[in-house]
Amino acid sequence: MYSGVQFSLYPMSGDFVGVITNALGALDPHRERLKIETDDVSTLLVGPPETLFPAMRDIFVAAASSGVHCVLSATVSRGCPGGEDQSICDTEETVGAVADLKDRIASATKKVADAPRTGQPVNGQFALYVLGSDTHMPEVYGCIELLENAGILEKPKHFVTKVEGDAGAVFEGLSEVFLRFGPSEGHVTLDVTISANSPSKTA
């Protein structure tokens, strides 16, 4: 399955280049399993679907540890029909809607509960898109139930769902959304925004 992400990191600082450069080392443990390419707008990661959110979590937490208000924005995709199947994406994970929604929510909730905490609080929002399938909205409502059970739901709002919590739980929760919802072989995308150190945090 072809899977990957285009993500960008936005430190709200005149030294944004320094904040990003200092955080790059956090990607090192992930480089072996990922193809990584950066241009002037975003960084591409292509690799097994379960590796994408841990890699983004680590670079984001590293950047946020600067204390600067940082935002990560990401377009995550699996099963995109435009892309060739690449062996670097091979996974032993069982991906997609292979069990009842109820069972998927229960096992994903446990994954979030078991995820290591980072000490970095974050909040953010996401939209899940299940392309070429009539299961889009039931899967979206299933995700919201998962996030509520996992204690990282802030609230649904127009077009997106807000999340909050420790970065370890939030990135694991979004990873589970990406891995467990939508058809196994279908085209599924996530539009993700994660924020830390915001002066206007209202939650």
Added chain:
Amino acid sequence: MYSGVQFSLYPMSGDFVGVITNALGALDPHRERLKIETDDVSTLLVGPPETLFPAMRDIFVAAASSGVHCVLSATVSRGCPGGEDQSICDTEETVGAVADLKDRIASATKKVADAPRTGQPVNGQFALYVLGSDTHMPEVYGCIELLENAGILEKPKHFVTKVEGDAGAVFEGLSEVFLRFGPSEGHVTLDVTISANSPSKTA
């Protein structure tokens, strides 16, 4: 038709609050036709589909005129089945795939050519998602043809399509993508990133 956007503006400056505050006045001419709500992660605009990109263009160009590296990130949506139909979204525009792809591309290309220029160069990328329909990929390839004809295509890359040009042309091009592709009554979303004043602009 229920339509709107969640967007965020990221000025890469310690004075990010000041840059955003100074740009807010650019939304004033649009306020009458839009419902606007801001929280700690993004700003919601709900209104007629043709008003969304002009409003985002004006606030983005105002922020970028500071000279600071600024990024706008947006989740744009029409026909979202989760939302109630709101009269503020009423439009006299004909929206969606109401004509042959070829004819839609031709009229959209003309709209981009006729759009007022702003003097602000931008680049960025977007993904178009046509939900619950098997026309997703033909519509995406149609968009790429439009952007190429309109002279604002940089290149397709993994998961997204890169655009560049004057902000007037780029925002009009993305507005046309949003308005002319995908079914009239369907659920269509765009995931958009627009950047200005980047020190690492490589194009």
